[in-house]
Amino acid sequence: MSFYTLLQQYPASDLKKRLYEISPEDIDRALSQQKLSVADFICLLSPKINNDQLETLAGIAHRITSQRFGRTIQLYAPLYLSNECHNGCKYCGFSADNHDLRRKTLNDDEILREGDHLHRQGFRHILLLTGEAPEAAGVDYLEHAVKLLSAKFSSLSIEVFPMSRDDYQRLEHVGIDGLALYQETYDQRLYPELHPFGPKSDFRYRLEAPERAGEAGLRRIGIGALLGLGDYLTDAFYTGLHARYLMHRFWRTQVSISFPRLRPAEGGFAPRSIVTDRQLTQLICALRLFLPDAGLILSTRESAELRDNLLPLGITQMSAGSCTAPGGYEGDEGDGEQFAISDHRSPEEIRVLLAERGYEAVWKDWDGAFLGQPE
Amino acid sequence: MDSLVIAGRHFNSRLMVGTGKFSSHSAMQSAMGASGCEIVTVALRRVDINNPGDNMLQHIDRERYLLLPNTSGARDAEEAVRLARLARAAGCEPWIKLEVTPDPYYLLPDPIETLKAAIILIKEGFNVLPYMPADPVLARRLEEAGTVTLMPLGAPIGTNRGLRTRDLIAIIIEQANIPVVVDAGLGAPSHAAEAMEMGADAVLVNTALADTANPTLMGEAFKKGVEAGRLAYLAGLGPQRVKAQASSPLTGFLREE
Numbered sequence: 001m002s003f004y005t006l007l008q009q010y011p012a013s014d015l016k017k018r019l020y021e022i023s024p025e026d027i028d029r030a031l032s033q034q035k036l037s038v039a040d041f042i043c044l045l046s047p048k049i050n051n052d053q054l055e056t057l058a059g060i061a062h063r064i065t066s067q068r069f070g071r072t073i074q075l076y077a078p079l080y081l082s083n084e085c086h087n088g089c090k091y092c093g094f095s096a097d098n099h100d101l102r103r104k105t106l107n108d109d110e111i112l113r114e115g116d117h118l119h120r121q122g123f124r125h126i127l128l129l130t131g132e133a134p135e136a137a138g139v140d141y142l143e144h145a146v147k148l149l150s151a152k153f154s155s156l157s158i159e160v161f162p163m164s165r166d167d168y169q170r171l172e173h174v175g176i177d178g179l180a181l182y183q184e185t186y187d188q189r190l191y192p193e194l195h196p197f198g199p200k201s202d203f204r205y206r207l208e209a210p211e212r213a214g215e216a217g218l219r220r221i222g223i224g225a226l227l228g229l230g231d232y233l234t235d236a237f238y239t240g241l242h243a244r245y246l247m248h249r250f251w252r253t254q255v256s257i258s259f260p261r262l263r264p265a266e267g268g269f270a271p272r273s274i275v276t277d278r279q280l281t282q283l284i285c286a287l288r289l290f291l292p293d294a295g296l297i298l299s300t301r302e303s304a305e306l307r308d309n310l311l312p313l314g315i316t317q318m319s320a321g322s323c324t325a326p327g328g329y330e331g332d333e334g335d336g337e338q339f340a341i342s343d344h345r346s347p348e349e350i351r352v353l354l355a356e357r358g359y360e361a362v363w364k365d366w367d368g369a370f371l372g373q374p375e
Numbered sequence: 376m377d378s379l380v381i382a383g384r385h386f387n388s389r390l391m392v393g394t395g396k397f398s399s400h401s402a403m404q405s406a407m408g409a410s411g412c413e414i415v416t417v418a419l420r421r422v423d424i425n426n427p428g429d430n431m432l433q434h435i436d437r438e439r440y441l442l443l444p445n446t447s448g449a450r451d452a453e454e455a456v457r458l459a460r461l462a463r464a465a466g467c468e469p470w471i472k473l474e475v476t477p478d479p480y481y482l483l484p485d486p487i488e489t490l491k492a493a494i495i496l497i498k499e500g501f502n503v504l505p506y507m508p509a510d511p512v513l514a515r516r517l518e519e520a521g522t523v524t525l526m527p528l529g530a531p532i533g534t535n536r537g538l539r540t541r542d543l544i545a546i547i548i549e550q551a552n553i554p555v556v557v558d559a560g561l562g563a564p565s566h567a568a569e570a571m572e573m574g575a576d577a578v579l580v581n582t583a584l585a586d587t588a589n590p591t592l593m594g595e596a597f598k599k600g601v602e603a604g605r606l607a608y609l610a611g612l613g614p615q616r617v618k619a620q621a622s623s624p625l626t627g628f629l630r631e632e
Contacts, residue, residue: 068533070585124423130594154420219450247480253448254479293480358398363430367420369457370448 022046036290044286061285061314063269074317074362076125080326085131087198091269093338094131105136113148117329121347124364125155132161139167150175155366162209168216176256178220179213186238187231214250228262228271236283256295300343320350382502382523388413390601393581400434406584409594416443424465446473452492473505481530497521509540514547526560533582535562548574564600571604
């Protein structure tokens with residue numbers, strides 16, 4: 001059964017009603033469970049949670065994370081290869097509608113230069129990003145970029161356009177071990193409004209891309225919703241459900257979840273709702289209890305202060321020192337960025353901060369040798 | 376205490392330590408020191424094995440500890456073999472802790488792929504220490520293949536649940552002709568002591584040391600737990616009985632004629 005079919009079994013209207021009908025006793029009961037059911041997960045996401053219950057939830061989330069993942073945070077950096085894009089996503093700086101953006105796709109020298117920059121800073125895990133413009137930065141281009149970079153990095157993942165199972169397999173063969181692909185919103189009625197044109201307007205093709213990647217044998221799959229686009233609570237619920245589905249179906253694949261959050265008037269786009277720090281904290285903790293083994297990722301999109309406070313509550317991976325414009329690390333002005341980041345600290349500053357907080361920064365937690373890369 | 380012998384090499388300590396999950400390299404180093412361990416295992420995926428300046432490797436004194444690289448993260452025999460070869464090519468001794476754990480959640484060892492990898496690596500001259508399910512038949516097969524230890528799990532990795540597989544480990548210990556090291560799931564020094572009292576030759580711990588406020592103190596606690604358990608095993612535990620039996624017979628006087 002595809003996740004699309006499972007999604008139909010949880011209509012948003014029912015879900016919203018349930019989330020608001022939860023009683024304090026329901027939340028207490030869910031907090032006392034060893035293993036959470038879907039119904040328990042709904043209880044822990046409920047806006048009815050009080051401060052004491054949230055504190056208890058955070059305590060459990062901290063304990064589970066510390067035991068399962070230890071006192072370590074894995075660091076990675078994004079490398080933007082291209083900002084060319086045919087999609088019209090209303091909230092994204094790369095949107096084809098954005099005629100002011102200087103378009104750029106990195107050539108070989110520029111890819112190597114950006115790679116060298118990140119390598120010098122200590123990164124061994126990087127995430128390659130593009131928009132969706134196959135003639136400029138398609139599968140062939142990605143394959144070539146991976147070959148250029150693989151000697152320097154122990155893990156290369158992609159956050160690009162959804163592709164076929166065969167294409168995922170092709171990239172896996174050259175050394176891509178992970179995929180990040182965010183559904184943005186699981187709300188099928190809202191989705192076409194936000195993605196009015198371009199290949200991304202196909203909700204289902206995007207929704208099922210992680211399944212094709214799982215079938216292709218990718219080792220890590222990251223999903224997420226862009227919180228604030230739609231109703232953040234239902235989107236958070238569907239993200240958890242989606243992650244659990246992928247974990248069950250692809251039992252050899254590590255699934256992780258990201259929590260990108262829209263901020264007020266980002267890029268001129270007014271979010272439907274602003275997710276507060278309290279709400280974000282609650283949903284991260286609720287997901288940790290629902291999926292004790294999932295990787296939970298926080299990006300530099302969030303402020304330094306909030307990232308520091310969320311550290312012990314379930315987060316296992318962080319980006320650091322990020323730039324979201326192609327060529328932005330080395331020399332380029334960085335005026336072609338996708339979104340503005342909030343945490344401007346350098347990777348070294350992040351490492352020191354982690355140490356102060358009692359966490360070891362992990363730069364390398366993978367080896368190309370797993371995939372048969374240079375032996 | 377009597378020494379532990381693995382592949383002809385003698386060790387004074389019967390406690391092995393894993394290096395993951397620590398809050399800092401110095402916390403790891405301090406826990407290792409306090410535990411008295413002589414064998415430490417490092418995930419190959421975590422280190423840049425070709426780089427002697429690698430941050431973690433720098434913190435492990437190779438004169439004092441046998442660095443036992445492990446293949447954690449390997450999904451099948453082929454990947455594990457590739458990693459083991461990589462370690463040897465980079466100058467590690469041919470000792471390998473074989474871990475083939477295809478599911479990233481419970482991290483349970485795959486018995487089929489583990490045996491397959493063990494056979495290949497033994498042929499290539501490695502001393503293979505396999506992490507394995509507590510399955511006595513698999514233990515026989517691995518020993519037959521030529522592994523130098525058996526490392527059955529007490530409970531899934533990182534769970535701190537203790538000797539959940541106790542009855543099966545007892546059979547493995549009874550049948551084995553090579554050291555049995557209880558690996559994974561031991562969360563307290565009492566768990567380690569229990570494994571040693573049963574006759575396990577050694578134990579391996581990681582999460583219990585890393586996920587505590589004071590890894591150094593916990594390292595020392597495990598050292599003592601392991602030593603106490605070993606001494607009790609050597610002394611011979613008395614049998615368990617349902618009814619009380621006085622240490623001086625109560626009816627002895629009747630027999631004094």
